[in-house]
Amino acid sequence: LRSKIFNEQKTAIQHLKYIQSINIIEHWHVFAEKDTQLIFEIKRLKQEILIGHLWGRYKIFIAILIGVLITLFIVSQ
Numbered sequence: 001l002r003s004k005i006f007n008e009q010k011t012a013i014q015h016l017k018y019i020q021s022i023n024i025i026e027h028w029h030v031f032a033e034k035d036t037q038l039i040f041e042i043k044r045l046k047q048e049i050l051i052g053h054l055w056g057r058y059k060i061f062i063a064i065l066i067g068v069l070i071t072l073f074i075v076s077q
Helices: 002-014 018-032 036-076
Strands: none
Touching: 002 018, 002 036, 018 036
């Protein structure tokens, strides 16, 4: 039952801001108790949210860096 409830809320959690998502996930750790499968799913969701947050925050800088590197490569030819 816990896994089903978590799976229903997972989509909503992913659309929240990073801090809000992490706070809810921490509550889920307490709710999961000793359900190892649910704990694994919670950890995986937490990692996905962190990666999404970092990508959203730094993708502009990565694109600029790649653009600069390509420009330097073209100019040096």
